[in-house]
Amino acid sequence: MRYTLGCHLAYEVKQETLFIFNLEVAKLKRHVDLTESLSLSPDLPVRRYTVPDLGNRYAAVLVPAGAFSLDYEAEVTLDVLRGDPGGIGEMAVADLPLDILPYLLPSRFVSSDRLAPYALAEFGEAPKGFERVNRICNWIHDHIAYQRGASDEETTADETLLKRAGVCRDFAHLGIAFCRALGIPARFVSCYAYGLVPCDFHAVFEAYLDGRWWLFDATRQANLDGLVRIGVGRDAAEIAFSTPFGEMTPTGMEIRIARADGAPEAGPRTTDAISTEEPAPNAGAA
Amino acid sequence: MRYTLGCHLAYEVKQETLFIFNLEVAKLKRHVDLTESLSLSPDLPVRRYTVPDLGNRYAAVLVPAGAFSLDYEAEVTLDVLRGDPGGIGEMAVADLPLDILPYLLPSRFVSSDRLAPYALAEFGEAPKGFERVNRICNWIHDHIAYQRGASDEETTADETLLKRAGVCRDFAHLGIAFCRALGIPARFVSCYAYGLVPCDFHAVFEAYLDGRWWLFDATRQANLDGLVRIGVGRDAAEIAFSTPFGEMTPTGMEIRIARADGAPEAGPRTTDAISTEEPAPNAGAA
Amino acid sequence: MRYTLGCHLAYEVKQETLFIFNLEVAKLKRHVDLTESLSLSPDLPVRRYTVPDLGNRYAAVLVPAGAFSLDYEAEVTLDVLRGDPGGIGEMAVADLPLDILPYLLPSRFVSSDRLAPYALAEFGEAPKGFERVNRICNWIHDHIAYQRGASDEETTADETLLKRAGVCRDFAHLGIAFCRALGIPARFVSCYAYGLVPCDFHAVFEAYLDGRWWLFDATRQANLDGLVRIGVGRDAAEIAFSTPFGEMTPTGMEIRIARADGAPEAGPRTTDAISTEEPAPNAGAA
Amino acid sequence: MRYTLGCHLAYEVKQETLFIFNLEVAKLKRHVDLTESLSLSPDLPVRRYTVPDLGNRYAAVLVPAGAFSLDYEAEVTLDVLRGDPGGIGEMAVADLPLDILPYLLPSRFVSSDRLAPYALAEFGEAPKGFERVNRICNWIHDHIAYQRGASDEETTADETLLKRAGVCRDFAHLGIAFCRALGIPARFVSCYAYGLVPCDFHAVFEAYLDGRWWLFDATRQANLDGLVRIGVGRDAAEIAFSTPFGEMTPTGMEIRIARADGAPEAGPRTTDAISTEEPAPNAGAA
Structure with a gap:
């Protein structure tokens, strides 16, 4: 079955904060034909690490004070x-x-x-x-x-x-x-x-x-x-989907998943x- | 500096017990010229696993009821x-x-x-x-x-x-x-x-x-x-140096380490x- | 029903210890015809306090270093x-x-x-x-x-x-x-x-x-x-039957209760x- | 020193609730010339209990669903x-x-x-x-x-x-x-x-x-x-100043104390x- 999914996270950052996100679809053989995009606002450099064997994907972003948001979109076929x-x-x-x-x-x-x-x-x-x-x-x-x-x-x-x-x-x-x-x-x-x-x-x-x-x-x-x-x-x-080191307040969060065929x-x-x-x-x- | 070291562990096993030992010298680059021997009494098959990168060495032994002992001897140069x-x-x-x-x-x-x-x-x-x-x-x-x-x-x-x-x-x-x-x-x-x-x-x-x-x-x-x-x-x-799954009682334990040159x-x-x-x-x- | 009961407690006192005992039969209306004796060895002064309404009886004894024992004997009819x-x-x-x-x-x-x-x-x-x-x-x-x-x-x-x-x-x-x-x-x-x-x-x-x-x-x-x-x-x-303030080790303890008619x-x-x-x-x- | 003091508590009671209040000035010898008033709205019967020796005063009120408030006023000389x-x-x-x-x-x-x-x-x-x-x-x-x-x-x-x-x-x-x-x-x-x-x-x-x-x-x-x-x-x-048994929400609370002479x-x-x-x-x- 193919799914379309994603999330939107928003924060008010009070003092420079390192976020370590773990919210992208894991790298697994049974996650087939994965297409995805991750966009940050403001656009900031991302450091990445995927855990060998497990497939967990960590994304680290150092965010300056101010508003910050993240949007993740993906489509994947789940071959259970x-x-x-x-x-x-x-x-x-x-x-x-x-x-x-x-x-x-x-x-x-x-x-x-x-x-x-x-x-x-x-x-x-x-x-x-x-x-x-x-x-x-x-x-x-x-x-x-x-x-x-x-x-x-x-x-x-x-x-x-x-x-x-x-x-x-x-x-x-x-x-x-x-x-x-x-x-x-x-x-x-x-x-x-x-x-x-x-x-x-x-x-x-x-x-x-x-x-x-x-x-x-x-x-x-x-x-x-x-x-x-x-x-x-x-x-x-x-x-955790988000491990923050710094001072910030979450201001919004939406998660979604649906069948890609709309059924x-x-x-x-x-x-x-x-x-x-x-x-x-x-x-x-x- | 070169060291000679080892341990002797003894158990009275009441019901078949799986021991997972973690007592051998780790596989590290700075552990140089390691020589060692592990002997069990009675002699039983050992399943082994070394953790990648970390070098921890696990040895699993399934021990039937009765007396059981283990002796480990090693010599190693520590290049700190x-x-x-x-x-x-x-x-x-x-x-x-x-x-x-x-x-x-x-x-x-x-x-x-x-x-x-x-x-x-x-x-x-x-x-x-x-x-x-x-x-x-x-x-x-x-x-x-x-x-x-x-x-x-x-x-x-x-x-x-x-x-x-x-x-x-x-x-x-x-x-x-x-x-x-x-x-x-x-x-x-x-x-x-x-x-x-x-x-x-x-x-x-x-x-x-x-x-x-x-x-x-x-x-x-x-x-x-x-x-x-x-x-x-x-x-x-x-x-843990010994993780037992079963019913047993420790009956003896000696650990030793000395300079290999006897100084x-x-x-x-x-x-x-x-x-x-x-x-x-x-x-x-x- | 009438019962005969008692206890023997022994201690090795290392440093002067205050014991507060709470082991005598409580003062209750339904505890009828209570006869009892408390003896200490060595014989030491006892300070007593009975809690109003509840009937709990506390006995405080300051015991010097050395062997110490207490014997309590009582007979009481329990009118439940x-x-x-x-x-x-x-x-x-x-x-x-x-x-x-x-x-x-x-x-x-x-x-x-x-x-x-x-x-x-x-x-x-x-x-x-x-x-x-x-x-x-x-x-x-x-x-x-x-x-x-x-x-x-x-x-x-x-x-x-x-x-x-x-x-x-x-x-x-x-x-x-x-x-x-x-x-x-x-x-x-x-x-x-x-x-x-x-x-x-x-x-x-x-x-x-x-x-x-x-x-x-x-x-x-x-x-x-x-x-x-x-x-x-x-x-x-x-x-607690014994609340000690000091340094001591219990060395003996016997408790007994039986029907007074021996049945x-x-x-x-x-x-x-x-x-x-x-x-x-x-x-x-x- | 003489003090004037008091409190106002308000609750929205959802289901009949028993309140046990403990907020009146304690009965102590050194609380001299105590004058006080406790008023409830709505006016409800109060069951009272003062702890012997300690002087704590408990007031129990069974409150039906609806708004409920309590006002306590007191003046007392504190003879410390x-x-x-x-x-x-x-x-x-x-x-x-x-x-x-x-x-x-x-x-x-x-x-x-x-x-x-x-x-x-x-x-x-x-x-x-x-x-x-x-x-x-x-x-x-x-x-x-x-x-x-x-x-x-x-x-x-x-x-x-x-x-x-x-x-x-x-x-x-x-x-x-x-x-x-x-x-x-x-x-x-x-x-x-x-x-x-x-x-x-x-x-x-x-x-x-x-x-x-x-x-x-x-x-x-x-x-x-x-x-x-x-x-x-x-x-x-x-x-606790208020121990409620039932379903209710506090909606207001004011506490005050001042010198009775206004200084x-x-x-x-x-x-x-x-x-x-x-x-x-x-x-x-x-």
């Missing part, structure tokens, strides 16, 4: 892989590629070490594999209220569990924490999300099952086969297993 | 770079290579976001560069008691600050947190430490100044020019600027 | 009040006596403010009154593992919920937190507990329903009609509503 | 006791009246147990008595920024220490925590504060020294001899030792 949920099992930790290990460890907002007893008590006996991660998502969807303002940029997964409320970022952190606590590698994904209402940058997560990363969205608010990835990381800290959104949301990632390189070979 | 502390300044965030960015972000045990006000209040006005990081180390040395048992494997930098006590791991986390909060990239280093009494795996940290990683040890317990690196990471989570420890500890890392690749080029 | 659980409802907050208010507020280990969303989500729709508090106890019993060593003297109710494990103190704190969060006054009770195996100082809680304090034990380990009260307070901080423990544990408290004085009158 | 700071020492814990004990224990927002190492490291060697508590206040004043919005109603003393910012409530909690950690009983005081700009409900604290409660204000914003007490408690939880504020703020409390009853007698 569909799997049979019933056939996707877990891997023993002993069989995981060793370069996947960091995604088993706790990170700033994913306190999987603190949440291990909770995860084991709730999901320790669940059928392993796609089914177990799906149950984690259902549990989060049923127990955590989606509520703007319930969290802030320092909220951790264990706090979300206590508060019983959060936004997509928190849903993803909690899902990742439960997975890691159970020995399932998991990581944070930021994206443009087809079907999300109202449209916004979205956060979901990936779990590593049977040698491949599979997508999960515990908010159940977007189409899993309509997620155009921006970045992937240990947690939200690594892939309306297709019916019900899929419950298929969806992946946009290639299998990991065989890093764990003896 | 010495700098003039007075000439080492900070880089503006806008000038940092973009692949260094993750070391500015908070991580599981380095709550640099929570500690930002504290760091700014204590060190915001200090002279920038090597001098500022040195002051951070002096402050930690003067304010935090080195005390075994004061912390555990979930202790974060802000907890150490409140408890006013910790071990080398906690001193490093706090130093890293203050640096990151001030816009100085910093990361966690595990090592064999010449001069440390009693000998143990040691933890120090590196701060990124003037385009290179420089070593700092807020415990002031080892020689900065006698640190043979094992691994480097965001914080202790990433480079006694040289006089007072250096206050030079010491680095064993090459400058970062030019990832930040426009 | 039994209620019909089905007939015990909640009071509207507007109808509560105002001197009960402190037991609605969060305290050091009872983070009822942080746990309010959790309590509302789990128990907000439960039938009000004795039944609701009973469900809270069942939920705690089913979700929290009784596990020595899972907590320490700084553990709060929200931490217990995350750790899914604790001891009687933690079970009581969590029960109190859920009650307060729902608008039900609740407080911490320390006691000698007939039927507890192995015997120890026990902690349970009271909830204020229909104008009277009713006993609840989320551990389900003791007989509700065999709890001889020592003290009552906001949480464990207020009624063996009677059959199954009661699920009745049990109270040993008189209704609150009419503090809330207009 | 002045002491000589140099002559006010600390009492050994062994000499404290036992009914003072609760003010040595940690409470919800006063995490004196967690802050004990910090308190000992900073103030363990300070001269004991009034001087030590004064140093604590100076330290807080120098290290914590007075900043509206830096904290919320769940902020604890250890969080304030990390954030290096707070409001009067947080300054008081931190001062109390340091005192308790050092063995000095301390408690939270809410008051009308002559000299505070802009005028608001104020929070200070009392430390128990040489058998009497003495006032301290780590914010240094009000006159110690111009504090007309409302309430006293373990911490802010116990003496302008007298010169510099006193650094005397000031007390408005009688010595504790001799609860600790053997």
Whole structure:
């Protein structure tokens, strides 16, 4: 499916500010025929860095005091892989590629070490594999209220569990924490999300099952086969859409994604297993 | 200087356990003429992974129930770079290579976001560069008691600050947190430490100044020019010397390092600027 | 029912230490025909204070360096009040006596403010009154593992919920937190507990329903009609059996309680509503 | 000195709400010739409770949906006791009246147990008595920024220490925590504060020294001899000026205090030792 998407961000910069943006479509094999443009006003030099293997694209701009805005436009065909949920099992930790290990460890907002007893008590006996991660998502969807303002940029997964409320970022952190606590590698994904209402940058997560990363969205608010990835990381800290160093105030923000053929959104949301990632390189070979 | 070093670890494994060890000397250009041997008892297959660029070496071993031990022996010449502390300044965030960015972000045990006000209040006005990081180390040395048992494997930098006590791991986390909060990239280093009494795996940290990683040890317990690196990471989570998945009990542990020529420890500890890392690749080029 | 009970505590005092003990049977109307003796070795002066209304008895002893022990023996008839659980409802907050208010507020280990969303989500729709508090106890019993060593003297109710494990103190704190969060006054009770195996100082809680304090034990380990009260307070901080100021090490501790007639423990544990408290004085009158 | 003071509070009540107010001048011997009036609009019945010994006055009002306002007016002569700071020492814990004990224990927002190492490291060697508590206040004043919005109603003393910012409530909690950690009983005081700009409900604290409660204000914003007490408690939880149970929105709030003779504020703020409390009853007698 081909999508057209983009965003408009505006800021009032009070003192010279370095922005590190991470909002362009990730460089992935399954992102096909990408066309895009990034324009800044005023026009300023951009320093760029793409993370090897992951495809996250960082753009650094040093902005002087004054009004500043950014417009990003892209069109891309999303060539998702569909799997049979019933056939996707877990891997023993002993069989995981060793370069996947960091995604088993706790990170700033994913306190999987603190949440291990909770995860084991709730999901320790669940059928392993796609089914177990799906149950984690259902549990989060049923127990955590989606509520703007319930969290802030320092909220951790264990706090979300206590508060019983959060936004997509928190849903993803909690899902990742439960997975890691159970020995399932998991990581944070930021994206443009087809079907999300109202449209916004979205956060979901990936779990590593049977040698491949599979997508999960515990908010159940977007189409899993309509997620155009921006970045992937240990947690939200690594892939904020904008990391500013300086003094500024956001003054505007619009995000959009639609089918490139202009057709309306297709019916019900899929419950298929969806992946946009290639299998990991065989890093764990003896 | 050439060092001979090694460790002996023993475990009683109750149920099949996957160990991921990270205790071999890192693959670095400044680790010269490395000779080494790793032996396991019983002899078991080892899966290996070396992290590109960083040189951390992971060894995974699946161990059946029963007694298990590991012996590592190595000899290596440490070709440190010495700098003039007075000439080492900070880089503006806008000038940092973009692949260094993750070391500015908070991580599981380095709550640099929570500690930002504290760091700014204590060190915001200090002279920038090597001098500022040195002051951070002096402050930690003067304010935090080195005390075994004061912390555990979930202790974060802000907890150490409140408890006013910790071990080398906690001193490093706090130093890293203050640096990151001030816009100085910093990361966690595990090592064999010449001069440390009693000998143990040691933890120090590196701060990124003037385009290179420089070593700092807020415990002031080892020689900065006698640190043979094992691994480097965001914080202790990433480079534990042993990450076990299974049920086991440690039953023995010995670590050693000495000058290969058998000479006694040289006089007072250096206050030079010491680095064993090459400058970062030019990832930040426009 | 008449009980014989007591305790033996021993300490090695390193530097002069003030002990404030709270281990004698509380002064309550329903504690009938109390006979008791407290002996110290060495024999030292005791300063005493009994809290008005509550009946908690504090005994302060200043102990010089050396071995120190305390023996307490008591016999008391426990005249419990039994209620019909089905007939015990909640009071509207507007109808509560105002001197009960402190037991609605969060305290050091009872983070009822942080746990309010959790309590509302789990128990907000439960039938009000004795039944609701009973469900809270069942939920705690089913979700929290009784596990020595899972907590320490700084553990709060929200931490217990995350750790899914604790001891009687933690079970009581969590029960109190859920009650307060729902608008039900609740407080911490320390006691000698007939039927507890192995015997120890026990902690349970009271909830204020229909104008009277009713006993609840989320551990389900003791007989509700065999709890001889020592003290009552906001949480464990207020009624530790021993609060030492100084340097000492506990060297021995034995607690015992048995039926005074020597009969063996009677059959199954009661699920009745049990109270040993008189209704609150009419503090809330207009 | 005679003061005239008062407050106006207004609310939009959405669903029937029980308000428990604690804003009337406390019943104290040193509050002389108190005249006052409390008027509600609409006029509603008030249930009252005055805490024995402490003098805190609670007023409960059940308010139906709609606009609601409260006006309180009072005039009182404040007969403060002045002491000589140099002559006010600390009492050994062994000499404290036992009914003072609760003010040595940690409470919800006063995490004196967690802050004990910090308190000992900073103030363990300070001269004991009034001087030590004064140093604590100076330290807080120098290290914590007075900043509206830096904290919320769940902020604890250890969080304030990390954030290096707070409001009067947080300054008081931190001062109390340091005192308790050092063995000095301390408690939270809410008051009308002559000299505070802009005028608001104020929070200070009392430390128990040489058998009497003495006032301290780590914010240094009000006159110690111009504090007309409302309430006293373990911490802010116990003496909020308004504790609402229900759904409502505050719509207005004005607080005022002035000299009854209309004279302008007298010169510099006193650094005397000031007390408005009688010595504790001799609860600790053997």
